[in-house]
Amino acid sequence: EAGVTQSPTHLIKTRGQQATLRCSPISGHTSVYWYQQALGLGLQFLLWYDEGEERNRGNFPPRFSGRQFPNYSSELNVNALELEDSALYLCASSLRYEAFFGQGTRLTVV
Amino acid sequence: AQSVSQHNHHVILSEAASLELGCNYSYGGTVNLFWYVQYPGQHLQLLLKYFSGDPLVKGIKGFEAEFIKSKFSFNLRKPSVQWSDTAEYFCAVNARRRDSSYKLIFGSGTRLLVRP
Numbered sequence: 001e002a003g004v005t006q007s008p009t010h011l012i013k014t015r016g017q018q019a020t021l022r023c024s025p026i027s028g029h030t031s032v033y034w035y036q037q038a039l040g041l042g043l044q045f046l047l048w049y050d051e052g053e054e055r056n057r058g059n060f061p062p063r064f065s066g067r068q069f070p071n072y073s074s075e076l077n078v079n080a081l082e083l084e085d086s087a088l089y090l091c092a093s094s095l096r097y098e099a100f101f102g103q104g105t106r107l108t109v110v
Numbered sequence: 111a112q113s114v115s116q117h118n119h120h121v122i123l124s125e126a127a128s129l130e131l132g133c134n135y136s137y138g139g140t141v142n143l144f145w146y147v148q149y150p151g152q153h154l155q156l157l158l159k160y161f162s163g164d165p166l167v168k169g170i171k172g173f174e175a176e177f178i179k180s181k182f183s184f185n186l187r188k189p190s191v192q193w194s195d196t197a198e199y200f201c202a203v204n205a206r207r208r209d210s211s212y213k214l215i216f217g218s219g220t221r222l223l224v225r226p
Contacts, residue, residue: 042219
């Protein structure tokens with residue numbers, strides 16, 4: 001069974017640009033969570049999608065957005081990138097209980 | 111609002127010392143509880159989980175956790191840590207909402223450094 005896959009693995013953008021990160025959940029999982037893991041700041045909750053709908057979002061500005069597609073894959077968009085957006089972005093998928101994490105996308109803003 | 115609190119952000123221990131990492135959550139309904147671990151350079155993986163039954167659960171690598179419902183706690187323990195336990199540990203709660211969906215909430219994490 002394939003795990004959670006995220007693409008790209010690494011992404012380098014310049015300040016002001018937009019970044020798009022993708023996540024494919026485990027087959028059958030309907031929930032997708034996005035987290036930001038910046039150095040020294042632990043896991044910061046970004047967004048939660050379930051059954052195609054945004055269920056909750058964390059304390060991040062509106063330039064962080066996303067969506068979930070009918071096949072339950074998800075996309076995270078970050079507009080107007082700032083240097084402090086540099087972090088590891090983790091996606092997790094869940095059916096009801098435990099979550100399974102992908103390897104993450106390392107976003108570097110220069 | 112539902113939340114998960116991990117009391118220690120950084121813990122430094124010597125090998126063979128005992129470990130206890132605190133985790134408290136605020137939610138009065140049905141919950142499932144987890145501890146995840148992230149070893150340096152690796153992705154988050156499940157250490158152990160509690161759904162129901164015996165409140166003392168055992169996970170991989172000698173870790174265990176005890177669910178104390180009255181204290182809303184799910185502390186992680188290991189009698190004797192090893193250098194290879196150096197990692198970041200996250201407590202998580204999956205809370206059942208009114209529409210029967212589940213919301214996963216993570217604590218901020220505890221960085222454990224084990225000195226050889």
